[in-house]
Structure formats: structure tokens, C-alpha cells
Amino acid sequence: MSNRHLARTLVLQSLFEWDFNGCQENIAELLEHNKQEFAPDFNDADFSANLLNSIVAKVKEIDGLVKKYAPEWPLNQITVIDRNVLRIGIFELKFSHDIPPKVAINEAIELAKTYGGESSGKFVNGVLGSVFKDMQEIGEKKEFENEATREYSAGGVVFRKTNKGYLFALVLDAYGKWTFPKGHIETAEDQETSALREIEEETGLDQLTSRGYLGSIDIKVNEPNKRPFPKTVHYYLVETLAENLTITKEPEVKDAKWVTEDEALNLISYENAGEIFKAALKKLKLL
Numbered sequence: 001m002s003n004r005h006l007a008r009t010l011v012l013q014s015l016f017e018w019d020f021n022g023c024q025e026n027i028a029e030l031l032e033h034n035k036q037e038f039a040p041d042f043n044d045a046d047f048s049a050n051l052l053n054s055i056v057a058k059v060k061e062i063d064g065l066v067k068k069y070a071p072e073w074p075l076n077q078i079t080v081i082d083r084n085v086l087r088i089g090i091f092e093l094k095f096s097h098d099i100p101p102k103v104a105i106n107e108a109i110e111l112a113k114t115y116g117g118e119s120s121g122k123f124v125n126g127v128l129g130s131v132f133k134d135m136q137e138i139g140e141k142k143e144f145e146n147e148a149t150r151e152y153s154a155g156g157v158v159f160r161k162t163n164k165g166y167l168f169a170l171v172l173d174a175y176g177k178w179t180f181p182k183g184h185i186e187t188a189e190d191q192e193t194s195a196l197r198e199i200e201e202e203t204g205l206d207q208l209t210s211r212g213y214l215g216s217i218d219i220k221v222n223e224p225n226k227r228p229f230p231k232t233v234h235y236y237l238v239e240t241l242a243e244n245l246t247i248t249k250e251p252e253v254k255d256a257k258w259v260t261e262d263e264a265l266n267l268i269s270y271e272n273a274g275e276i277f278k279a280a281l282k283k284l285k286l287l
Helices: 004-020 027-038 047-057 059-069 080-094 101-115 120-137 191-203 261-267 271-283
Strands: 151-162 165-173 182-184 208-221 229-240 253-259
Touching: 004 027, 004 047, 004 080, 004 101, 004 208, 027 047, 047 059, 047 080, 059 080, 059 120, 080 101, 080 120, 101 120, 101 208, 101 229, 151 191, 151 208, 151 271, 165 191, 165 261, 182 191, 191 208, 191 229, 191 253, 208 271, 229 271, 253 261, 261 271
Parallel strands: 151 229
Antiparallel strands: 151 165, 151 182, 165 253, 208 229
16 A cells, blocks of 8 residues: 555645746656655555646635635745645645545644644644634535544554664554554544554553654454444654563554564565555665
């Protein structure tokens, strides 16, 4: 499964260049150049190209919404990064039929926090929150299969530095597969806080520090005697100074252990978890 956060990052980079140069350059060529430059082995099944082309096609309508929901900020006074993060967020929130609203908002906030200024995350959150509030008030909604039952979880790729290199924490899940600690996002809890809490609960590790957002994956969960339901899992890169892993009473966790990079690549059998791990290795400059 492709890492859509990386795809959105490539879209943001391309929109930034296109916007910075007066919207005169060939947007498709910009995206292709950025893919070759920053993610030559990345295959997103045309997600980034479709997203980028759709935003450009609706850019006047989207910019009209930016002006409406950020009236104190003339469009040309919003930073180029924040302006284009809003374009991505508003398109996915208002016009995309396969992106849940919470995912659209959270992904835009993470892009703003990563590539924008100190207050970019709050600014984007405020604008998109207002858009979504109005959508709810007028009864505008997007239809998704089983969307009412969608769950949101958060977790992380946990690492610690040793004299011999990096070690990564893996957990053995209820299906007998090695993966990363994660769990349900509680009400009124932001996803980064949830990720750190779940990691501590599942592994016993403390002294945890988030080193940045890695991306999200969408999966369909199949449980005995239940209808399948969709789940979105947000992942962070998390550093710890603690060494001792503890097998907790969480029913989803059967075992936990530290492994090297090569061992992790061999043990992780979920394709989507493998993509998240590669994103972590790139952030650590190990790949």
C-alpha cells in the first residue's frame, strides 16, 4: 500500500513551485521531477497526480473558500506553504469522495506543522475546522462505505540509539505478525499524544519523544462475527531512552522485542507497515 502522506508531500512541493513561479510552469512536469528527485522508488498508483490535477482544476473555487474562511488574511499575504496546504486540505475536505474529513484535516495539519512556520498548524486547523463546521451545519456530507464505523488509531516506529546503531521496537499482534505498537485515539485526544500513550501502554517504554509524523494508512478490519469496518492509523517516529520492553496485559500484544533494521525488514509482513518503516528509515537517513 502506498504512503499517501508522502504523496501529499510531493503534491505540496509541486504546488509550492508552481505557485512561487506565478502558476506558469507545467504542473505535471514539476510533479514528475519531484518524484524522481525525492522519491524515485515510490509508486503511489497515480494518487499524487490525480490529487494535484484536481486541485489545479478547482484552484479558483478553492481559493474562494480560503478567502471566505480566512477573511482577515488576503490570499497573497498567506505564506506560499500555508496557502497550498490549505488548497490540499480544502480539496480533500470538500471535493474528494474517498478521503474522510478527519483524515483530510489531520493530514493538512501535519503538512503545515512539518513544512510551515511555528503557527502554521494552528492556522490551517482553524481554517479547515471552520469549513468542516459549516459543512456539518448545512448538512453537507460525503458518503463512505461504513464511514460511521470508521476507527482512528495512532502509533509509532519506536527507536533507540546504541553504540552499534539503531534498534527498533516491534510487537507481535493477535494475528501472530510483527508490527508496530498502536491503538485507539481517545475522545478529545490529539493523534500524537495518543501515539505516545499507546506505545507506552503496549510496550512499557517511557521517556518517549516524537521525532515527526510518518504518515497514515487505511485498512479494513475483519473481526469474527462482525461486519468489516474501515480504520485509519496515524504513525509517528518516536525516540526512547528506555531499554526494557514489557509485555503488557493488552490483548492485542503477545510479545515485544528490539530488532535491528535488517531484522525488522525481514520480520514485518504487513505491506503497509513496511512502507511506514521505510518512511522512518528515510527520516533517520538510513535509507
